[in-house]
Amino acid sequence: MPISGRSHIRIARPSRDLAAAERFWAGGLGLKVVYRAEGGDAPGEHSLLMLGRPDADWHLELVHEASRPVEPRPTEEDLLVIYLDGDVPDELVGRLVEHGGTRVRSPNPYWNEWGVTVADPDGYRLVLCKRGWSNA
Structure with a gap:
């Protein structure tokens, strides 16, 4: 099968x-810029920012097209969950807020019990979960 773990x-x-x-994802969370492309103002040209960790099998791609911007429309259930398998450090949450995030409560009590939710500058939610993936 072409798709694997x-x-x-x-x-x-x-x-x-x-x-x-x-500022939020790199300065706050500590992700690294893995790729960047600066677009122009012509239709179809877009700026691109990819963030991740060199050892990860995932990355976050953020796109902005100046000539035709797409307004982010996250809901309170659009989550990126990172399982920390340990307590959520207060200093990490503070750094996320200092770098443009907003701490929010989740409508799902599970995330309030097991983690901390922070909205990024576009309104997408990051959940730092103190559980490990195997026991989530």
Whole structure:
């Protein structure tokens, strides 16, 4: 089968402001910029920011097209969950907020009990879960 547990996953989203998104995801969470492309103002040209970790089988792609921006439309259930398998460090949550995030409560009590939810500058939600994936 061509899809395996090691298949790379790209999570792609529009962004209003790639600089603000980079502050949150790189400066706040600690992801690395794995690729960047600066687009122009002509139709079809877009700027691209990919963030991840060198050892991960996934990355986050954020796109902005100046000539035809797509407004992000996240719901409170659009989540990127990272399982920490341990307590969520207060200093990490503080750094995310300092870098443009907003701590929010989840409508799902599970995430409030087992983690911390922070909205990024575009409104997409990151959940830092203190459980490990195997016992989630």
